[in-house]
Amino acid sequence: MAYQLITDQQLRVYMTDLQNHSQRTAAARAGFSERTARRFDADPTLPSNRKSVHARTVPDPLEDYWKSELLPLLENDSALQAVTLLRHLQGEHPVAFPDDRIRRTLERRVRQWRALNGPERDIIFRQTPEPGYMAQSDFTHADELRVMIAGQAFPHLLYHFVMVYSRWEHVGVVLGGESFTALAENLQQALWSLGGVPQNHRTDSLSAAFRNLNIDQREDITKRYDAFVGHYGMDASRNNRGEAHENGAVESQNRHLKTAIDQALILRGSRDFASIEDYRRFVDMLVARRNKQRAMPVQAEQTHLKPLPQRRTTDFTEIVVPVTRTGGFLVKSIFYSAPSQLIGQRLRVHLYDDRIEAFLGGTLVVNHPRARGRGDGHRVHVINYHHVIHALRRKPQALWSSIYRDSLFPRTEYAEAWKVLQRDLQRRDACRRMVDLLSIAHEQSCEAELAHLLAADLDAGRVPDPKALVLLLAPKATALPKDVAVAHPSLDSFDALLGASA
Structure with a gap:
């Protein structure tokens, strides 16, 4: 119970009741304890006439040090913490302060000094959202969801777009880190899904997107971001670094979103998805259900949105690369294969978050899933075996020591088959058989079917034989009937039909 001062009226009631009741009863009727009653019995002076005395019951341990040593340090830099000041005292006066006994006292003293004499602090001004005015974007890490793709851990980010007024949201699965490409691609998709353009788009400081870039980059x-928002007629704003509350609508929604995804994963019974596309569909369906609950505010907000432009704008990074004699090109230190006919040509490569598209003039000639570099410094290769199979058929022995051999196999069954061929056959025969297997998959467009046959051979302990496997892939011959009876209708039946219709 909080301490309350005794009033003059309470004391008068006590003194009056004391004439007819016991001390305990009179004190209870007056509203204070027997201990207080005994004090008033010893000194019946009214509380209003008493002199208030507040004095320390123990000596102040900081009396000789606060004004002379600690206060100047705080006035010089108010960011000093109480524990830092304590360590200073222990260093300067080890005998007076041998331990941390005064830490709480010092923390209270510093806290009181800051409240009375400290610097001005920022105040959060809560805003009333305006329909159609502001949208906010943010990236949030999703590792805590423990999502897996085909049994492998799937570290990724979630791009989160939120309309401040209606809380309508759009979520994109981002494979790489924060970048202009990831922002532009997902923001553009969000705007077209929303069906309109807000007046202002706010992000954080985007420091992660600029990391490891030089001044020109x-x-x-x-400039590209300014051109992007200019294409949609939006004003761009950023919150100050470290002030997450300035982007509060999306920051608070991040937590709710990940909680909703986590709960949906629990209901699903598994966090493992067959492919990234399956996981994206799962997230899209969840977000669609969440947006359905906001139908009324979204409908009110859409009347205030600006119309979309006639077309989309650039949401990728474009670079120009040459196709080398090694049958591919480098993009951000990643090697991508290309058809051999393109060797010597220069391609315009569009980098998206999850894919690359390469153009010769205006023709799309190569596309690959986008890869990221490894932390150990080894170069990553993204190889489409269709691009190199013809050259391998002419030089099958090149497979043995090829630097991108392990990236060449389209499915795990092919990689396992190569391990068996390496183990059980001579080098020359192993290379030739493996190239023949890839050639069969390429020429007969039976990559999946051949993978199943390879798995069956490996499970049975057999060394894969291309000649035997190609016979299993051949279509079964079917005998055609020798005599086919065809009944010709009478022409009179057509006359009768025409007569009936007339």
Whole structure:
């Protein structure tokens, strides 16, 4: 119970009741304890006439040090913590302060000083959202969801777009880190899904997107972002670094979103998905259900949105690369294969978050899933065996020591078959058989069917034989009937039909 001062009226009631009741009863009727009653019995002076005395019951351990040593340090820099000041005292006066006994006292003293004499602090001004005015974007890590793709851990980010007024949201699965490409691609998709354009688009400081970029690259991305929002007629704003509350609508929604995904994964019974596309569909369906609950505010907000432009704008990073004699090109230190006919040509490569598309003039000639570099410094290769199979058929022995051999196999069954061929056959025969298997998959477009046959051979302990497997893939011959009886209708039946219709 909080301490309350005794009033003059309470004391008068006590003194009056004391004439007819016991001390305990009179004190209870007056509203204070027997201990207080005994004090008033010893000194019946009214509380209003008493002199208030507040004095320390123990000596102040900081009396000789607060004004002379600690206060100047705080006035010089108010960011000093109480524990830092305590360590200073222990270093300067080890005998007076041998332990941390005064830490709580010092923390209270510093806290009181800051409240009375400290610097001005920022105040959060809560805003009333306006329909159609502001949208906010943010990236949030999703590792805590423990999502897996085909049995493998799937570290990724979630791009989160939120309309401040209606809380309508769009979520994109981002494979790489924060970048202009990931922002532009997902923001553009969000706007077209929303069906309109807000007046202002706010992000955080985008420091992660500019990390490891030189000054020219940073200026280029800034110009591209300004051109992007200009295409949609939006004003761009950013919150101050470290002030997450300025992007509060999407920051708070991040937590709710990940909680909703986690709960949906629990109901699903598994966090493992067959492919990234399956996981994306799962997230899209969840977000669609969440948006359905906001139908009324979204409908009110859409009347205030600006119309979409006639077309989309660039939401990728474009670079120009040459196709080398090694049958591919480098993009951000990743090697991508290309058809051999393109060797010597220069391609315009569009980098998206999850894929790359390469153009010769205006023709799309190569596309690959986008890869990221490894932390151990080894170069990553993304190889489509269809691009190199013809060259391998002419030089099958090149397979043995090829630097991108392990990236060449389209499915795990092919990689396992190569291990068996390496183990059980001579080098020359192993290379030739493996190239023949890839050639069969390419020429007969039976990559999946051949993978199943390879798995069956490996399970049975057999060394894969292309000649035997190709016979299993051949279509079964069917005998055609020798005599086919065809009944010709009478022409009179057509006359009768025409007569009936007339």
